[in-house]
Structure formats: C-alpha cells, structure tokens
Amino acid sequence: MKRHTLTLLIGTVLVLIFALLLFVFQVRQSEVAVVTTFGKPTRNIAEPGAYLKWPWPIQRVYKFDQRIQTFEDKFTEGLTADNNNLLTMVYLGWRIVDAKAFFPKFAGGSVQAAERMLEGLLSNAKGAVVGRYNLSDFVNADPERLKFDQIERDMRAMVEAQLSTNDCGIKIEFLGIKKLGLPESVTQTVFERMTSERQVLVSRLQNEGEAEAERIRATANRQAAEVLAAAEAEATRIRGQGEARAAELLPVFERNPALANFELRLQALEQALKDRATLIFDERTAPFDLFQGFRTNRNSK
Amino acid sequence: MNPTRSPESPQPPGPQAVDAGSQALAEALRSSFAIVRFVMVLLVAVFFASGFRIVGPQEKGIILRLGRPVGEGEAALRGAGLHWSFPYPIDEFIKVPITEIQTLRSTVGWYAVTPEQELAGTEPPVVASTPLNPATDGAVLTADGNIIHSRAILRYRFDDPLRCVFGFTGGTNGAFTLTGVSNAVLNTLNNALLRAAAEFTVDQILTRDVVGFQDAVRRHFERLARERQLGVAVEQCEVQSRPPRQLKQAFDDVINAGQRRSKVLNEALSFANQVTNRAASEAAAILNGAEAQRTRYVETIAADAKRFEGLLTQFQSNPDLYMEQRLVQTMSRVLTNLQDKVYMPERGDGRTRELRLLLNREPPKPKSETSP
Numbered sequence: 001m002k003r004h005t006l007t008l009l010i011g012t013v014l015v016l017i018f019a020l021l022l023f024v025f026q027v028r029q030s031e032v033a034v035v036t037t038f039g040k041p042t043r044n045i046a047e048p049g050a051y052l053k054w055p056w057p058i059q060r061v062y063k064f065d066q067r068i069q070t071f072e073d074k075f076t077e078g079l080t081a082d083n084n085n086l087l088t089m090v091y092l093g094w095r096i097v098d099a100k101a102f103f104p105k106f107a108g109g110s111v112q113a114a115e116r117m118l119e120g121l122l123s124n125a126k127g128a129v130v131g132r133y134n135l136s137d138f139v140n141a142d143p144e145r146l147k148f149d150q151i152e153r154d155m156r157a158m159v160e161a162q163l164s165t166n167d168c169g170i171k172i173e174f175l176g177i178k179k180l181g182l183p184e185s186v187t188q189t190v191f192e193r194m195t196s197e198r199q200v201l202v203s204r205l206q207n208e209g210e211a212e213a214e215r216i217r218a219t220a221n222r223q224a225a226e227v228l229a230a231a232e233a234e235a236t237r238i239r240g241q242g243e244a245r246a247a248e249l250l251p252v253f254e255r256n257p258a259l260a261n262f263e264l265r266l267q268a269l270e271q272a273l274k275d276r277a278t279l280i281f282d283e284r285t286a287p288f289d290l291f292q293g294f295r296t297n298r299n300s301k
Numbered sequence: 302m303n304p305t306r307s308p309e310s311p312q313p314p315g316p317q318a319v320d321a322g323s324q325a326l327a328e329a330l331r332s333s334f335a336i337v338r339f340v341m342v343l344l345v346a347v348f349f350a351s352g353f354r355i356v357g358p359q360e361k362g363i364i365l366r367l368g369r370p371v372g373e374g375e376a377a378l379r380g381a382g383l384h385w386s387f388p389y390p391i392d393e394f395i396k397v398p399i400t401e402i403q404t405l406r407s408t409v410g411w412y413a414v415t416p417e418q419e420l421a422g423t424e425p426p427v428v429a430s431t432p433l434n435p436a437t438d439g440a441v442l443t444a445d446g447n448i449i450h451s452r453a454i455l456r457y458r459f460d461d462p463l464r465c466v467f468g469f470t471g472g473t474n475g476a477f478t479l480t481g482v483s484n485a486v487l488n489t490l491n492n493a494l495l496r497a498a499a500e501f502t503v504d505q506i507l508t509r510d511v512v513g514f515q516d517a518v519r520r521h522f523e524r525l526a527r528e529r530q531l532g533v534a535v536e537q538c539e540v541q542s543r544p545p546r547q548l549k550q551a552f553d554d555v556i557n558a559g560q561r562r563s564k565v566l567n568e569a570l571s572f573a574n575q576v577t578n579r580a581a582s583e584a585a586a587i588l589n590g591a592e593a594q595r596t597r598y599v600e601t602i603a604a605d606a607k608r609f610e611g612l613l614t615q616f617q618s619n620p621d622l623y624m625e626q627r628l629v630q631t632m633s634r635v636l637t638n639l640q641d642k643v644y645m646p647e648r649g650d651g652r653t654r655e656l657r658l659l660l661n662r663e664p665p666k667p668k669s670e671t672s673p
Contacts, residue, residue: 028393064474065475135446139446140444148499173529191433203558212569213569235591242594245602260609266631278642279635
C-alpha cells in the first residue's frame with residue numbers, strides 16, 4: 001500500500017514536469033515573444049515571465065532578442081550643401097519592441113532581413129541629411145556653429161519617420177556618425193593646404209622669434225642706459241653733496257684771504273713743477289736771491 | 302487479469318491453491334514495476350540535479366527566475382564555484398564571460414597598421430605627397446577642415462552588468478555575452494572621437510591643447526554613454542594623435558622652427574642679462590667713485606681748513622717772515638724734484654738778457670717754460 005502511494009507521488013511529479021515542459025514557456029528579460037495559434041499571431045508578450053500555451057501543433061512561440069543590436073552602414077560618399085564630397089559611416093542601435101508587429105513583417109522574423117531594411121532606410125536618410133548641411137556644420141572650431149548633434153538627430157528623426165509609416169515593432173535606440181572622411185582625390189588638396197599652412201607657421205615662428213629677440217635686446221639696452229644715467233645723476237648729486245659740505249668749511253679760509261691765496265699759489269706752484277720740468281731762473285727768485293747779495297747790494301732785498 | 306484478481310485482493314492471500322501460471326505472471330509484473338519505479342525516481346533526481354552549475358573564474362552566473370534576474374546589480378552576479386537553481390522552466394542559469402577592466406581601441410582615425418607592426422613599433426611605409434586612401438587609412442577631420450590621425454584607448458568597467466547583459470545583444474538570441482555592449486561602446490567611442498576632433502584645430506590637437514582634446518573625447522563619451530545607458534564607467538581614456546605621415550616633413554619643419562625660435566629668444570635673453578648686469582655693475586662703480594670723490598674732497602678741504610687754522614696763528618704773528626719761509630721751503634722741495642735747473646744771473650749792466658730756446662719735437666723731452 002505504502003509502496004503504491006510513493007509510486008503514485010513520483011508518477012504525479014513526473015506528469016507535472018512533463019506538463020510544465022509542454023504547456024509552460026518562459027520569456028527571459030532579454031526577449032519578447034509572440035504566440036501563434038495555427039500559424040496566426042495571436043498573443044504578444046513584452047514582459048518576462050512564465051506563460052501558458054497549448055502544445056504544438058496548436059500554438060507555437062516565437063521569441064526574439066529584444067536587446068539593442070548595433071550595425072553600421074557602408075562608408076559612402078555624399079555631397080554636402082556646399083558641394084563638398086564627404087564620406088560618412090553611420091551606426092545605428094535598434095531593438096525589437098513589439099514581437100507581434102515584427103514577426104509577420106519579415107520572413108520568419110528574420111533579424112537579418114530587418115537589418116537590411118534598416119540599412120536601406122539609413123542610407124536614404126543619410127544621403128538626404130548630409131545634403132542639407134555644409135561641411136562647416138560637421139567640423140567647426142566654434143561650438144555655436146557646430147551642428148554635429150543636430151545632424152545626428154535629423155538622421156534619426158528621418159529613419160524613425162520612415163519606420164513609423166509601417167509599424168515594424170522596431171525602435172531606434174541611438175544613431176551616430178562613426179566615421180567621417182574626405183575622398184582620396186580631395187585629400188591631396190587638403191594635404192597641400194596643410195603644407196602651406198605649416199609653411200606660414202614656420203615663417204611666422206621665425207619672424208616672431210627674431211622680432212621678439214630684437215625687442216628683448218632693445219629693452220635690455222634701454223634699461224642699461226637708464227641705469228647708467230640714473231647712476232650718473234646720483235653721482236653728480238653725491239659730488240654736489242661733497243661740494244656743499246666743503247662750502248661749509250670755506251668761512252675758515254675767509255678769515256684770512258691773503259694767507260689762503262698764498263697757500264693756494266704755493267700748492268699750485270708745487271703741482272706745476274712736479275716732474276719733468278725745466279726751470280730757468282735768475283737771482284731774483286728765492287732762494288737764489290742769496291747769490292745777489294754776494295755780488296752787489298744794488299737790488300732790493 | 303486484474304478483474305479476476307481485484308475481488309480477491311482485499312483479503313490477504315490465504316492458503317488457497319493458486320495455479321503456477323498466474324504466480325509467475327505476478328512475479329514478472331512486480332519486477333517490471335520495480336524497474337519502472339527505479340526509472341521514475343532516476344528521472345526526478347536527474348531533473349533536480351540538472352540545477353547544478355559550475356561557474357569558472359573568468360565568468361559570472363546569473364539566475365533567471367521566470368525570466369527575470371534574481372538580485373539587483375552586483376548581487377545578481379554569482380561568482381566562481383558550484384551553484385544550484387531550479388531547473389527550467391522555473392529558473393534558468395546563464396553564464397556571462399566577464400573580466401574586471403576592458404580595454405578598447407577606437408577603430409577610426411588611424412592609418413592601417415597590422416598588430417605585428419604595432420607591437421614592433423614600426424609602421425607601414427608611406428610615400429610623401431601621395432593622397433590618403435580613406436578606404437584603408439582612417440583619419441579624423443579637424444575643426445579647421447584638416448586631416449589628422451587620432452585614436453583613443455579606453456579602459457572601462459561594467460558599472461551596471463545587468464544592463465550590459467540584458468540591454469545589448471551579441472547577435473544571437475539566447476547567448477549572453479558582453480560583445481553586444483562592447484560593440485556599442487566601441488561605436489560610441491568612435492563617435493566621441495569624431496565629435497571632439499570636429500571641435501579642435503590641428504594645432505590644438507597636436508601641440509597646444511593635447512590634454513584638452515583628450516578630456517573632450519572622454520567628456521563626449523561619458524555624455525553619450527549616459528544618454529544611451531551603456532552601463533559602463535570609464536576608468537581611463539587616452540588619446541594619441543599625429544599628423545598625416547605624408548606631411549611629416551612639413552610638421553617637423555614647424556617643430557624645428559619653434560626650436561630655433563626659442564634658441565634665438567634664449568640668446569636674446571642671455572644678451573639682455575649680460576647688458577643689464579654690466580650696466581648695474583657700472584652704475585655701482587660710478588656711485589662708488591662718486592662717493593669716494595666726495596669723501597676725498599671733503600676730507601681734503603677739511604684737512605686744509607684745519608691746517609689753515611694752524612697756519613693762521615703763525616701767519617698773523619709775522620706775515621712777511623712766514624711768507625718768505627713758506628716760499629723758500631716750497632722752492633727747495635720743488636727744486637730737488639726738478640729735472641733741469643738753469644740759473645741765469647742778471648747782467649752786470651742791469652740790461653735784460655736775451656735767451657734763445659730751441660724746442661725740438663723729439664726726443665720727448667720735457668717742455669720748458671721761460672720765466673724771464
């Protein structure tokens with residue numbers, strides 16, 4: 001008896017498990033699913049969880065990855081509004097949001113087919129949007145005039161507009177320019193322009209350097225002259241000070257100008273006859289006036 | 302068989318005579334029933350044992366319960382080891398290869414170079430003054446419409462692993478890898494590089510504002526990553542830039558010119574230093590000279606004045622005698638030092654004597670003066 005209940009229990013569990021596997025399916029967080037009844041899409045599942053269904057062949061479940069897929073288009077050449085050839089490559093992030101709408105649009109819900117369609121839309125949008133802008137809207141040192149964001153927004157809006165005309169269950173998550181380039185023939189001219197820009201820079205550096213060096217030298221010379229002039233002025237002032245101080249002492253000499261003059265003359269005499277001088281004199285000059293006295297007394301003193 | 306047996310089964314088997322055939326059949330039934338039971342138990346056991354999973358060192362496990370991940374953020378990630386979850390369709394155990402820091406290198410904007418050349422530090426040869434083929438060699442357009450090479454190396458980690466795993470697909474449904482988010486990060490990085498280059502001029506990118514450019518790339522990337530909820534955090538963003546290799550000579554010329562310029566400037570500066578220093582020292586010499594002169598002059602006058610005062614008393618006592626004495630003293634001093642001394646006594650008749658001097662230019666003899 002006991003053995004029977006145990007057997008029964010195990011049997012029930014097994015049946016339950018088989019039923020679960022047969023009637024229940026799970027939708028992951030990363031997925032959306034659509035249930036078809038005899039081939040006709042009937043139920044749309046957007047939330048993760050476990051769901052019931054009738055076993056095949058009544059109902060079938062098609063699950064789609066609803067995570068963002070990224071793809072990029074080709075690096076193609078387009079004409080900007082100001083007639084520049086510009087190569088662009090755009091990448092696109094999209095995802096399936098509505099399995100029921102997505103499933104019947106593409107054969108067997110093929111993601112590749114969806115991507116091909118998106119590529120078509122994207123290349124249309126890209127060509128149209130690039131033609132609306134100037135090259136200076138793509139690259140510009142002035143952030144006010146740079147329209148990179150706007151260009152990307154326009155492309156996205158255009159792709160979304162085309163998508164919304166027929167509901168594909170697809171949502172565009174992001175779109176951006178991946179690569180910008182100039183055609184090979186244009187690069188040659190750009191290189192030439194860049195070379196001449198470099199040459200301008202070289203000559204400017206040279207000239208600037210020389211001018212600056214000249215200015216430095218001139219400034220230094222001027223400063224030196226100023227310093228010297230100031231020193232001269234100061235020296236004159238110092239000498240003047242000395243003379244003023246000396247002048248204070250002059251009254252001493254005024255006490256007897258005769259003596260002062262005599263002393264000065266003596267000094268001058270001594271200075272004048274200091275060296276390499278020849279003096280011719282007669283007996284009237286002291287001390288040779290002594291000779292006079294020997295011969296005659298005629299002369300005074 | 303059963304209908305015949307069932308009425309009897311409530312009673313315990315009595316000592317009835319059962320025929321051997323039915324006994325053998327019951328025996329066979331019982332043994333096959335045991336096998337079936339064994340298989341059933343085994344099936345149930347296998348079902349529950351299938352919930353065991355081993356997570357390796359370079360991967361993380363995530364349990365999906367009825368399709369939703371169990372746990373939030375980091376807590377949802379199961380580390381290396383043995384884990385158990387309910388079997389499908391209740392739970393599902395997925396494994397994600399994930400490492401701490403990811404490194405990505407932007408794919409646009411750099412010339413074609415093979416990994417071997419990259420490692421060896423060499424580059425493919427290029428002929429100067431040839432155009433750049435955009436199909437093979439990448440380049441970015443700068444704000445002033447020029448072409449240069451630039452690439453960004455991004456190190457990042459997965460800040461929100463669940464967003465990374467459940468937000469981006471690697472291409473196949475049911476596969477949980479991070480290639481999808483890496484692809485999105487790479488495209489965003491390329492986009493950020495283009496945007497930054499579109500705002501900067503060649504000179505800013507290459508020389509004047511290298512750091513600013515790098516910051517701009519990082520800023521753009523972080524903003525875009527936030528907008529797109531990539532769920533990654535930037536650890537480091539490094540940008541390398543260089544002029545087109547075809548124009549190497551032209552760019553080198555500018556660098557050389559810059560160096561020559563600083564050389565010229567340095568020379569001028571050292572000249573300026575010399576001149577000003579010399580002027581300063583000359584000025585100091587002038588001042589010192591003036592000071593010395595002043596001191597000497599004042600001292601001399603003072604000394605003279607002092608002496609004068611001393612002499613005054615002598616002079617006042619007998620001016621004539623004093624003057625005579627002083628004159629003679631001086632004359633004697635002067636005469637000892639004189640080179641030539643000529644004495645000419647007066648003529649006896651008292652008439653003036655005539656003296657003729659022959660001045661000769663050479664040899665440089667001292668000039669003579671006449672004093673009659």
